[in-house]
Amino acid sequence: MWLLLVVLQAAVLPAQLCEAPGEAVAAAVQALSARLLGLAVDPAQGPDPSVYLALRLAGNHDLHGEEQYLVRLQDAFQHRYGRSLQAAVRPHAVPHGHPQRDAAAAEHSTADAVACRSAEAEWPETGRLALYLLGLRATCPPPEPGPQRSLVTRLKYYLEEDWAGSRQHGHPLTSYYQYSLGVLALCVHRKRVREEVIRRLMVAEQHNRFGHAGSSTTDTEAVAVLAFTCLERERLVGARLAAELQAATRRAKRRMIEAQGQDGFFGNVYSTPWAMQVFIATNTCRTQPAYGWAMAALLENLDAFTTAATMAQVLPVLHGRSYLDIASMRCCEEPNTLMPIGPKLPPEMLGNKMVRLVVECPELQCPQHRLYDQPVPAPAGASLLDVLRVAAAQGPHNFTFDTQDTAQGPFLSTVLGLKARQQKRSYWQLLTAPSTNLQMATLPPGAAVPLSTGVADYRPRDGETLILRLSKW
Ligand code: B12
Structure with missing residues (x-):
């Protein structure tokens, strides 16, 4: 009966679009993209990989502006993370034994592993490096794989540190948000992750461990589910784990739908785009009414997205894209007509x-x-x-x-x-x-x-x- 209702609903409801619908709306979305570009070309703003990702996932581009932004990102990040792990080590860092690695999955060379162990004095920067690697995967044409290898190795190392931290303290050293970004970025680069590392995230999802005092869990849960969906889609896990990841994804989506507010948001206005990415990535954005309500709520509240970081988080879904689309970006015929515009200033208030x-x-x-x-x-x-x-x-x-x-x-x-x-x-x-x-x-x-x-x-x-x-x- 329940199945029949779902089928009927899908048949009766007009298929909705994943991107923001209508011409007037498209103009508002284009204006937001142009405003983000305006902030991106401002040299006073430090380069942020999420901004680059939003520009790359948009429907319209300023290809020269994006190229220049990539150069700025590379200057900032390649220097920070691109040096060998050994070079980053403090001379007297005390090595600690790493937990055994899953031999089949771990791709570290012996040299990498030694370097990784000795670099453990560094606090992991899992999230930022993951975002940068996602950004590199979104470039057109794709960059040479050579220089990326050490970055991938470093991200694997950070994730291991986070995983070890989660065993010791009950939570990753950074956060489950960054941990999920790390798994997602490695997956988008088609790199395997140890099963135990993935299982940590599944256990956290199952036991609702993503929240922290006074804040919603939606953003973190959504990034974790994007990582699960990627692992399964890219066939980077065996059949049994894939089935478990699918079940976790279904569970999390159900929870998101049940918790959707009267205002149409999943969590708050800023976490809603992340939750919507889950529906896009799992191909349910066209049929799930909750997605349409959330899109309508976002479009009513575009004024809430005033900073580069928040604009960068909302734009991909307004274009109907998720971070999983980065794995299959094609570099052909990208419309090159986007022009930067200045930021909207808050209304002047007297008194x-x-x-x-x-x-x-x-x-x-x-x-x-x-x-x-x-x-x-x-x-x-x-x-x-x-x-x-x-x-x-x-x-x-x-x-x-x-x-x-x-x-x-x-x-x-x-x-x-x-x-x-x-x-x-x-x-x-x-x-x-x-x-x-x-x-x-x-x-x-x-x-x-x-x-x-x-x-x-x-x-x-x-x-x-x-x-x-x-x-x-
Ligand atoms: C984890 C997290 C936190 C953790 C960060 C601790 C940590 N070491 O990881 C804690 C609990 C401290 C936190 C605090 C706050 N957070 Co917070 N946080 C997040 C979350 C889930 C992930 C951030 C992250 O790791 N990004 C990835 C890394 C790689 O990027 P990063 O830039 O290096 O991340 C750092 C900064 O983002 C900073 N940070 C975290 N939150 C905030 C919020 C603001 C306004 C600023 C300036 C910085 C900041 O801490 C991160 C880790 O070092 C995001 C969700 C999201 N969608 O982005 C919300 C998010 C960024 N936080 C948000 C908010 C509102 C807050 C608070 C203002 C809540 C409050 N009422 O106190 C405070 C900040 C107060 C302050 N002192 O200035 C909003 C921001 C919305 C906006 N309009 O900009 C988000 C988007 C959540 C949401 N959906 O509402 N947050």
């Missing part, structure tokens, strides 16, 4: 606002739970970052903070001298309590919700309370 800035630290770590609680006056259009700057300049309460540049923008790393530590999985979480009174000494429990944008993009309203909370993820 001032007052926001309350609160800094909290867990009681176990700090003798005093609330370290700072002051009203801060700022111009009406100020971002949270501007508010922090005003707070730092206003006396006599000695507010200090620091940020770290990332591809997503400035990441709040230190507040009042307390540095969040990646290796201890602590971070400064940003929360808002929009309807609280500036005079209230205590916030009602549950009044605060995490922000879905960073310090540079969030523009608080007059009377809003912003909380910076040292948290674990």
Whole structure:
């Protein structure tokens, strides 16, 4: 009966497109591509492989601009990761025995393996290297395989470190998001990954271990499922594991559909494109109504994608493409008519606002739970970052903070001298309590919700309370 309903639904529903439908919409998508290109050609913005991937996966191109961007990427990444692993090693790094490798799957040469072992003092950068390798696979014509070999070896090494970390600590050293990107990139390069490494990801998927406090798991789950789908499609695993990967993919897709919000989003607006890639990669974007609703929700909210990083994450699905398409890119007749345009500036706002800035630290770590609680006056259009700057300049309460540049923008790393530590999985979480009174000494429990944008993009309203909370993820 259930099967009959599904078949009937597929027959009755008009087949939907995977890309954003309609001419007016196509123009909006083209404008977003052009805006991303505008940010890409700005030398002030560091090169980001996700941006390159979005440009390459688009329907329309500026081939010269893309070539120049690739050169910038190579300058930044080849230098960082392209040197031999041995050269990257600190002289007195203490080697630790690696867990046994699956002889059939591990492709390391003995020399590579020795180099890998001795490079273990380095903290793995699985995600960034994976994105760069995905970018290299998307170039036209494809680059010489020679120089890529050491990068692939290095990525395998990082993934091994992450895998070993996950056995030791219960989670990869980086994150399951980066771990999944690592598996995906190796798969797109048609490199085998040890079965145990894949199984770690499957176990995490099965036991819902992708989440971290206060944030949705959608982005990570989606990247993991893209990796599963790739491994199965590229036939890089045996029949039994392929069947298990298929089952995991079906399970994850069902969960995503069940958790789709009334607003049409999977998770939030920024994780939705990742979830949609799963439907594209598994060829269900044309028949799954949830995909169509999500596409409609995205198109209603294109204004939320203002930074290069977020634009780069949404554009592939607006063009109906997933990262799996990188494996089968063809370099023929790419339309070369895309022209860069400048960024949309936020509307100018006159006047001032007052926001309350609160800094909290867990009681176990700090003798005093609330370290700072002051009203801060700022111009009406100020971002949270501007508010922090005003707070730092206003006396006599000695507010200090620091940020770290990332591809997503400035990441709040230190507040009042307390540095969040990646290796201890602590971070400064940003929360808002929009309807609280500036005079209230205590916030009602549950009044605060995490922000879905960073310090540079969030523009608080007059009377809003912003909380910076040292948290674990
Ligand atoms: C893992 C993760 C985290 C981890 C990162 C820790 C770690 N060492 O891995 C933690 C929990 C710390 C985190 C924090 C936050 N995150 Co986060 N995060 C992610 C996730 C799932 C993967 C990022 C990643 O590894 N990328 C791959 C690597 C290779 O790229 P990378 O640029 O080197 O990644 C680094 C930066 O992205 C940075 N980072 C992570 N999140 C954010 C968010 C912002 C705004 C900035 C500037 C940097 C940043 O940490 C990464 C690892 O070092 C993405 C999902 C996604 N779709 O991108 C969300 C994502 C980037 N995060 C998001 C948000 C909103 C946040 C927070 C603002 C949440 C909050 N309310 O506090 C905070 C940042 C606060 C701050 N201090 O500035 C949004 C950003 C949306 C946007 N508009 O830009 C995303 C897209 C999730 C989502 N769907 O909403 N995040």
